Amino acid sequence: MEQCDVTGLSPRKVAYLKYLYDREGTARTGEIATHFTIDPSTATKAVRELSAAGLVDHRPYSGVRLTEKGQECAEFLVRRHRILGLILAHYGLEGEEACREAERFESYVTSDAINKMCESMGHPTRGICGTISHGRGCGIDDQ
Numbered sequence: 001m002e003q004c005d006v007t008g009l010s011p012r013k014v015a016y017l018k019y020l021y022d023r024e025g026t027a028r029t030g031e032i033a034t035h036f037t038i039d040p041s042t043a044t045k046a047v048r049e050l051s052a053a054g055l056v057d058h059r060p061y062s063g064v065r066l067t068e069k070g071q072e073c074a075e076f077l078v079r080r081h082r083i084l085g086l087i088l089a090h091y092g093l094e095g096e097e098a099c100r101e102a103e104r105f106e107s108y109v110t111s112d113a114i115n116k117m118c119e120s121m122g123h124p125t126r127g128i129c130g131t132i133s134h135g136r137g138c139g140i141d142d143q
């Protein structure tokens with residue numbers, strides 16, 4: 001199964017995709033702007049770029065929705081964040097601190113590395129800030 005290529009995504013876009021994922025895939029541009037305390041025009045621009053990358057659909061008045069590809073990418077991004085968070089927590093960081101620190105470097109960690117760590121941890125289903133799904137690419141389906 002081809003993995004979602006997220007290497008070119010800025011940390012900001014990673015954050016938007018994770019946010020959409022946690023909201024079951026949809027949000028209005030205004031909600032994104034409010035949540036991240038950014039200008040609505042900045043949010044609109046980011047959404048347009050994510051849409052050009054095929055990760056979200058954006059329709060005026062109905063809001064932003066993850067595409068199937070976007071959903072798959074976002075699932076990986078959330079899993080990456082939560083796996084790294086668990087590792088940091090294991091080594092002494094407190095919950096929120098582990099989340100925050102993971103966000104500082106998670107963008108640099110490849111899906112191969114995450115899949116290996118995930119497997120060695122026994123595919124945990126609970127992270128510090130929410131559940132972890134192990135969909136395509138993690139190897140859990142193949143067992």
Ligand SMILES: [Zn+2]
Pocket residue numbers: 081082085099100128129
């Ligand atoms: Zn977190």
Ligand SMILES: [Zn+2]
Pocket residue numbers: 118119123124134138140
């Ligand atoms: Zn896994």
